[in-house]
Amino acid sequence: MKLSPLQLFGLFVLGAIVAPFGDHGHVITGTTEYLWKDTLFVWDSAGWFVLMVGTGTALLAEIRLHLGPARTEMNWRHGLAGIAAVMGIYALTALLKGQPLVPAVVLVSALGVLTWCALGDKAGAICGVIAAIGGVANEVATAHFGWFRYDESIGTLFGVAPWLPGLYFAFGVTTSVLAEILAKRIR
Amino acid sequence: MKLSPLQLFGLFVLGAIVAPFGDHGHVITGTTEYLWKDTLFVWDSAGWFVLMVGTGTALLAEIRLHLGPARTEMNWRHGLAGIAAVMGIYALTALLKGQPLVPAVVLVSALGVLTWCALGDKAGAICGVIAAIGGVANEVATAHFGWFRYDESIGTLFGVAPWLPGLYFAFGVTTSVLAEILAKRIR
Amino acid sequence: MKLSPLQLFGLFVLGAIVAPFGDHGHVITGTTEYLWKDTLFVWDSAGWFVLMVGTGTALLAEIRLHLGPARTEMNWRHGLAGIAAVMGIYALTALLKGQPLVPAVVLVSALGVLTWCALGDKAGAICGVIAAIGGVANEVATAHFGWFRYDESIGTLFGVAPWLPGLYFAFGVTTSVLAEILAKRIR
Numbered sequence: 238m239k240l241s242p243l244q245l246f247g248l249f250v251l252g253a254i255v256a257p258f259g260d261h262g263h264v265i266t267g268t269t270e271y272l273w274k275d276t277l278f279v280w281d282s283a284g285w286f287v288l289m290v291g292t293g294t295a296l297l298a299e300i301r302l303h304l305g306p307a308r309t310e311m312n313w314r315h316g317l318a319g320i321a322a323v324m325g326i327y328a329l330t331a332l333l334k335g336q337p338l339v340p341a342v343v344l345v346s347a348l349g350v351l352t353w354c355a356l357g358d359k360a361g362a363i364c365g366v367i368a369a370i371g372g373v374a375n376e377v378a379t380a381h382f383g384w385f386r387y388d389e390s391i392g393t394l395f396g397v398a399p400w401l402p403g404l405y406f407a408f409g410v411t412t413s414v415l416a417e418i419l420a421k422r423i424r
Numbered sequence: 425m426k427l428s429p430l431q432l433f434g435l436f437v438l439g440a441i442v443a444p445f446g447d448h449g450h451v452i453t454g455t456t457e458y459l460w461k462d463t464l465f466v467w468d469s470a471g472w473f474v475l476m477v478g479t480g481t482a483l484l485a486e487i488r489l490h491l492g493p494a495r496t497e498m499n500w501r502h503g504l505a506g507i508a509a510v511m512g513i514y515a516l517t518a519l520l521k522g523q524p525l526v527p528a529v530v531l532v533s534a535l536g537v538l539t540w541c542a543l544g545d546k547a548g549a550i551c552g553v554i555a556a557i558g559g560v561a562n563e564v565a566t567a568h569f570g571w572f573r574y575d576e577s578i579g580t581l582f583g584v585a586p587w588l589p590g591l592y593f594a595f596g597v598t599t600s601v602l603a604e605i606l607a608k609r610i611r
Numbered sequence: 612m613k614l615s616p617l618q619l620f621g622l623f624v625l626g627a628i629v630a631p632f633g634d635h636g637h638v639i640t641g642t643t644e645y646l647w648k649d650t651l652f653v654w655d656s657a658g659w660f661v662l663m664v665g666t667g668t669a670l671l672a673e674i675r676l677h678l679g680p681a682r683t684e685m686n687w688r689h690g691l692a693g694i695a696a697v698m699g700i701y702a703l704t705a706l707l708k709g710q711p712l713v714p715a716v717v718l719v720s721a722l723g724v725l726t727w728c729a730l731g732d733k734a735g736a737i738c739g740v741i742a743a744i745g746g747v748a749n750e751v752a753t754a755h756f757g758w759f760r761y762d763e764s765i766g767t768l769f770g771v772a773p774w775l776p777g778l779y780f781a782f783g784v785t786t787s788v789l790a791e792i793l794a795k796r797i798r
Contacts, residue, residue: 258526258530259527259530261526261527262524262526262527262530265524265526266524266527314541315541317537317541318537318538318541318542321534321535321537321538321541322534322538324530324534325530325531325534325535325538327530328526328527328528328530328531328534329527329531331524331527332520332523332524332527332528332531333706336706337636337639337640337705337706339632339635339636339639339702340633340635340636340640340702340703340705340706341702341706343632343633343636343698343699343701343702344699344702344703344706346695347695347696347698347699347702348695348699350691350692350695351692351695351696351699354688354689354691354692354695355692445713445717446714446717448713448714449711449713449714449717452711452713453711453714501728502728504724504728505724505725505728505729508721508722508724508725508728509721509725511717511721512717512718512721512722512725514717515713515714515715515717515718515721516714516718518711518714519707519710519711519714519715519718
């Protein structure tokens with residue numbers, strides 16, 4: 238393992254704190270709806286979703302450090318910018334409820350690409366793609382299980398939102414940056 | 425005084441020009457409403473509001489230069505970026521009328537943080553916090569006096585909008601950057 | 612000619628691919644409507660519009676390299692950021708349908724300025740202004756010919772949208788950056 242147990246736990250907590258803030262917007266706008274209601278909820282979010290985001294954050298950061306050396310010039314300012322970018326894009330996706338999908342997808346995807354242009358390296362792009370594929374696959378699966386659903390006007394990508402890859406891509410780039418910053422603390 | 429009278433006047437004028445453009449959006453969307461109508465208006469903005477923003481801009485810039493040395497690498501491109509960021513966020517807050525508050529606040533706050541990440545230093549963060557506290561306190565007070573009010577769906581932070589700290593934070597960071605650029609001209 | 616035929620063709624294709632994605636948003640939101648329907652369409656876009664954007668992209672890039680030396684530090688990351696910025700702003704203009712015009716114009720113009728602050732040089736600003744004037748003049752003319760129209764709530768700038776200069780400015784800055792990157796390949 239490249240990251241210490243404490244660092245992995247910190248990343249888990251970060252993901253688990255960010256997720257309910259973004260997810261709240263999806264729930265109150267009717268972008269998504271939880272169908273499995275007889276489970277633990279954190280604010281408006283199902284516990285299993287919060288656990289998945291937290292675990293994904295820690296796991297992806299660990300993967301990042303196996304993909305190549307961390308840039309030494311990255312500092313917590315870059316990490317903060319990445320977290321703000323992801324939270325801003327996440328909130329924006331909720332505010333796009335009721336808007337036509339193509340411009341919504343173009344806007345969110347453009348913001349995901351800009352997040353990479355400002356903060357990412359090659360390994361960060363790989364983490365972004367891993368997050369986009371993994372995150373979408375996970376949501377397609379859990380929607381298929383009937384645990385939740387996207388509003389039918391939005392869930393046009395195998396049942397999930399077509400702007401989801403752009404959002405998860407930004408999440409993957411940011412997680413990669415956070416891993417790089419933490420890696421400096423190891424050495 | 426660190427800034428010359430002419431520089432302070434220029435900052436006052438800048439604030440007094442920017443304010444009515446942003447405030448117009450708040451008024452026409454019904455985000456805010458002036459209740460004290462028997463006073464001087466500049467476009468849709470009460471004169472006292474324009475004076476307050478102009479004075480606040482000059483005062484905060486002066487404060488900035490007492491907080492520590494100005495970075496010599498800051499130039500008018502950074503200042504222009506800061507002004508564009510503040511005007512863009514200000515306009516965005518008007519466009520968020522009718523949207524749910526939590527994602528609106530997350531988005532505006534994220535943009536405020538990104539403004540700092542791109543442009544700010546430690547003293548800029550302090551100026552951002554001073555502006556957030558001072559700006560919110562000032563609006564809480566003037567709303568309490570009955571001079572204006574936020575729409576009741578929005579004014580959930582002691583009567584003012586909960587995205588107001590994020591907007592004023594970006595304003596404070598930008599004012600700090602402008603002070604740094606002007607400080608170079610003094611020496 | 613500063614650019615090779617292949618580079619000019621590549622720029623033409625890029626413009627011709629980006630245009631229908633942005634234009635689709637304008638058409639489906641009713642921001643614009645094609646009145647000359649008896650012509651070739653690419654998705655929702657008239658062929659003549661796609662040709663104009665493609666030609667304008669190649670032409671403006673060539674002009675850029677006659678305005679002064681290209682910066683050697685610009686790379687394809689800057690070009691990608693510019694393309695993402697233009698596509699994002701283009702999509703945003705569609706999502707602003709129904710919103711009040713002044714804050715919409717302030718927001719789009721601020722994003723155009725920020726695109727320049729992040730990516731542009733002096734020649735890039737000139738290209739941005741050329742694109743803003745030329746793009747608006749072209750749309751005013753084709754709207755005057757009756758080929759298309761803006762929704763009457765939006766077309767307040769000689770029949771076209773008042774946020775159009777901000778969008779074309781970002782397009783001109785980005786095209787200038789792309790020209791600089793391609794110029795490096797010439798030498």
